[in-house]
Amino acid sequence: MDFKLRDFRPEDLERVIFINRACLPENYSRGFFLSLHKSYPDLFLVAERDGEVVGYIMCRIEGTIWRPRLKRGHVISIAVLPEHRRKGIATALLKEALSRMAERYGASECYLEVRVSNTPAIRLYEKLGFKKTDVVPRYYLDGEDAYIMTKVMAPQ
Secondary structure: OOOEEEEOOHHHHHHHHHHHHHHOOOOOOHHHHHHHHHHOHHHEEEEEEOOEEEEEEEEEEEOOOOOOOOOEEEEEEEEEOHHHOOOOHHHHHHHHHHHHHHHHHOOOEEEEEEEOOOHHHHHHHHHOOOEEEEEEOOOOOOOOOEEEEEEEOOOO
């Protein structure tokens, strides 16, 4: 591995926003990034190569109304700059986030939304044990549908 993972720091914000805008059509406000970091600092990770942030993942833990003790991880956003893809960075970010969700929060499952056209991401998620569990019509601003993909995690 010629990259390292570490916790996001507020001084990483501009670089993470740059990566988000370069890689994804869905962009978040500075306040949204900082709010997630404040609530779940250990579930907001970055990947560095040669001292430069090249990817990130931000997640949170959610409960449910019907089963309040059930803790679910939610991958809000994951992105790696195109020139740094296919090097295991997204896999490492996701594995580390999943591990932290289970170990630190007792999450028994994790879910995420992904564009139905994003075949590389879908393959990655399936490789890590996620399964398509639903389709949300017109989920994205441009009208594209999203798959909800869910992974059941081993009890801790």
